[in-house]
Amino acid sequence: MTRAFLSALRGLSALLxxxxxxxxxxxxxxxxxxxxxxxxxxxxxxxxxxxxxxxxLPLTTARREHVEVDLMAHVLTPRLIRAFGIFAALVTAAALAFFAVRLGIVAGDQAATGARSAALGLPMAAIAGVGVASCAVSAAIALAGARNP
Structure with a gap:
């Protein structure tokens, strides 16, 4: 991901x-x-x-700051640690891609029914769409991280 994109996400996060x-x-x-x-x-x-x-989410993924548990890292060889890192990045990418697909289905349903929030009447499909984009970008970042552990 480009520095400008990640910087924009940091600014957006601060505004939110x-x-x-x-x-x-x-x-x-x-x-x-x-x-x-x-x-x-x-x-x-x-x-x-x-x-x-x-x-x-993409910022956390790009900085590899998701929660990790390394109970056995002190007894594993550097090669195994690297292999587990690649495996973890692939599992993360798969999970995020799954979330993007499922949120896409939800967003489609919400758009079709015109779902709106109860009190403010905000379109729910737009919010789900942001989730789709976030999870898809994060999955791509995680996949790139699997290539460069």
């Missing part, structure tokens, strides 16, 4: 995190001080959090 903070602070102040909570705050928080996860 700032939006989450702003929504939460606005809702809390409105709810407890002004007795007027932000309408749809819970739903907006859920959607922003999902978008944040999807924006950060």
């Amino acid at each position: 995190l700032a939006a989450l903070i702003l929504v939460t602070v606005t809702d809390v102040v409105g709810r407890y001080i002004l007795n007027a909570p932000l309408p749809g705050a819970f739903e907006l928080t859920q959607i922003l959090l999902a978008l944040l996860v999807f924006a950060a």
Whole structure:
């Protein structure tokens, strides 16, 4: 992935995190001080959090920062550790590709039915589409990582 693309994702992630903070602070102040909570705050928080996860997924994959457990790394040879690294990257790529396909099916269903969020009426297919793109890009990154462990 290009540096510009990853940099754009970092910026987008920061904006989404700032939006989450702003929504939460606005809702809390409105709810407890002004007795007027932000309408749809819970739903907006859920959607922003999902978008944040999807924006950060390719970054996490590119930096190889997914959770790993290396209970036996100290007793394995460097060659075996490398082989397990390749295997893990391939499994990660396969899982992310599977998620992209399944989310694509969900997005298609949501687009066909015109599904919208309950409180704000936001189109759910668009949010699922972001997930599809994120998982597909992350799968490609993981696959590239299998070639260069």
